[in-house]
Amino acid sequence: MGIGENVFYDAGRLAIVPMGFCFPGLDAKGGDLPPRPECRNTWHDRLFAAMPQLELILVIGQYAQAYHLGAARRKTLTETVTGWRDYFEASPQPGKPVVLPLPHPSWRNNAWLKKNPWFESELLPVLRREVARLV
Numbered sequence: 001m002g003i004g005e006n007v008f009y010d011a012g013r014l015a016i017v018p019m020g021f022c023f024p025g026l027d028a029k030g031g032d033l034p035p036r037p038e039c040r041n042t043w044h045d046r047l048f049a050a051m052p053q054l055e056l057i058l059v060i061g062q063y064a065q066a067y068h069l070g071a072a073r074r075k076t077l078t079e080t081v082t083g084w085r086d087y088f089e090a091s092p093q094p095g096k097p098v099v100l101p102l103p104h105p106s107w108r109n110n111a112w113l114k115k116n117p118w119f120e121s122e123l124l125p126v127l128r129r130e131v132a133r134l135v
Contacts, residue, residue, distance in 0.1 A: 002128035007135050014135070015054075017047055019063045031108065035063050054097040055134055058127075061104035068099055077103060078116065084123050100127060 007013055020035030021043045027033050044067070048054070059068040062077045069087065074080040080101045088100050103109050103119070113119060 001131045003131060003135060015051065017044070019044065019061075019067060040067070052095065056130060057097045057099050058102055059099055060102045065101050069101065073101075078112070081116075081119065081123070088126065098130075100130070102127075 001008075003014075018035070020039040022036060022039040024033040024036045024039075057068060059065045062080075065073050065077065065080050069080065072087070074083055081103055084101055088098060090098075100123075102123075103112055
């Protein structure tokens with residue numbers, strides 16, 4: 001995002017909001033299971049309602065994209081992230097933040113990043129500019 005630790009860990013400027021708020025356990029391959037719906041249902045909506053000042057939401061990974069983009073989400077994570085301009089450049093409704101879909105920044109996605117070099121050259125500069133504008 002092009003920010004230092006002082007901004008990243010400043011709760012008055014940046015919030016990291018997980019989809020589930022509790023560890024869902026591991027699958028057979030050692031990856032995390034999907035977020036538990038009862039955890040998201042209990043906390044997620046309340047927290048976003050308490051932050052009406054949000055201007056940008058980074059929807060990171062398929063579960064966040066499904067929740068925040070709803071029917072506007074495309075068939076796959078790659079298609080959704082490839083179409084980032086459609087979400088980012090859309091005129092947000094008054095009082096609603098702009099949404100930018102991103103892949104999860106896990107080491108497991110290194111192959112995805114190599115297959116999609118446009119992500120680093122096209123999307124990341126826009127993300128960095130937008131974050132710099134807001135902080």
